[in-house]
Amino acid sequence: MIIDCHTHLWRYPGELTEELARETFIMRKQEIDLNLTNEMHDAAVAKVDRAIVFGLRAPLTGFFTVNDTVADYVRTNPKKIIGFAAICPTEEDALTEVDRAVQELGLRGLKMSPIYGGWDPLHPRALQIYARAEELGLPIMFHQGTTFPRKAPLKYANPILLEEVALRFPNLRMIIAHIGHPWEAEAIVLIRKQPNVFADISGLFYRPWQFYNSLRLAVEYGVADKLLFGTDYPIATFDETVEGLHNVVQLSKEMRLPPLPDDLPDQILHRDTLNLLGLDDPAEA
Numbered sequence: 086m087i088i089d090c091h092t093h094l095w096r097y098p099g100e101l102t103e104e105l106a107r108e109t110f111i112m113r114k115q116e117i118d119l120n121l122t123n124e125m126h127d128a129a130v131a132k133v134d135r136a137i138v139f140g141l142r143a144p145l146t147g148f149f150t151v152n153d154t155v156a157d158y159v160r161t162n163p164k165k166i167i168g169f170a171a172i173c174p175t176e177e178d179a180l181t182e183v184d185r186a187v188q189e190l191g192l193r194g195l196k197m198s199p200i201y202g203g204w205d206p207l208h209p210r211a212l213q214i215y216a217r218a219e220e221l222g223l224p225i226m227f228h229q230g231t232t233f234p235r236k237a238p239l240k241y242a243n244p245i246l247l248e249e250v251a252l253r254f255p256n257l258r259m260i261i262a263h264i265g266h267p268w269e270a271e272a273i274v275l276i277r278k279q280p281n282v283f284a285d286i287s288g289l290f291y292r293p294w295q296f297y298n299s300l301r302l303a304v305e306y307g308v309a310d311k312l313l314f315g316t317d318y319p320i321a322t323f324d325e326t327v328e329g330l331h332n333v334v335q336l337s338k339e340m341r342l343p344p345l346p347d348d349l350p351d352q353i354l355h356r357d358t359l360n361l362l363g364l365d366d367p368a369e370a
């Protein structure tokens with residue numbers, strides 16, 4: 086079974102500010118379509134068996150996605166699509182929103198981002214959210230790495246900051262998106278020590294040298310089995326991501342670098358992600 090653990094859904098205009106859209110266009114050096122429809126998302130996940138989808142909630146940098154958008158989409162294909170709620174602890178009603186997202190919307194995990202939202206990973210309201218997530222068995226996908234908006238504080242972005250969270254909430258399943266780029270080494274040493282912390286490989290293949298080093302380091306530390314497949318749609322597509330995994334293995338051969346296992350791309354692609362995250366298969370519900 087192939088699971089894409091990292092895809093986005095949001096409408097623009099509406100759920101992203103114009104300032105954020107401008108910064109996105111500057112970063113991408115072109116205008117891109119930021120309005121993601123259900124049909125576009127269906128097409129993006131056509132080749133995978135299950136997909137986890139979420140928005141991003143971070144008022145500081147202009148992300149105002151609404152969890153109902155994700156929940157409405159999940160209802161169009163409930164045996165395949167798994168929705169996570171985007172939660173920002175800087176908002177007073179964040180804990181209530183976690184409960185609403187689970188009980189009323191049927192969402193099954195959380196997406197959180199200290200750097201986009203401008204909050205310390207040990208923010209008091211964040212700790213309450215982690216406690217609730219641990220109690221309810223909700224995995225949390227963290228964007229714990231760098232990003233482009235000027236106002237997004239790097240001081241909250243390092244994956245090492247999640248060590249304390251993992252120690253205080255040992256049964257909480259966490260995923261470090263993009264192996265915590267550009268702190269992949271920090272993410273890898275963390276997932277080695279903490280049994281319930283994982284990392285996804287989304288959005289990394291277009292920096293092939295860093296991607297090679299990250300995968301090689303994961304192999305050397307013996308944690309390649311904790312790397313999950315994800316695309317970060319709309320930032321990257323399924324085909325590009327799979328090709329990028331194969332290319333980096335090929336690159337290591339051509340350059341006579343310390344090798345990556347030939348079957349590493351397939352291992353990552355067929356990872357038993359739902360089981361690792363403690364999620365029931367929606368097709369069997």
Ligand SMILES: [Zn+2]
Nearest residue numbers: 091093262317
């Ligand atoms: Zn993402």
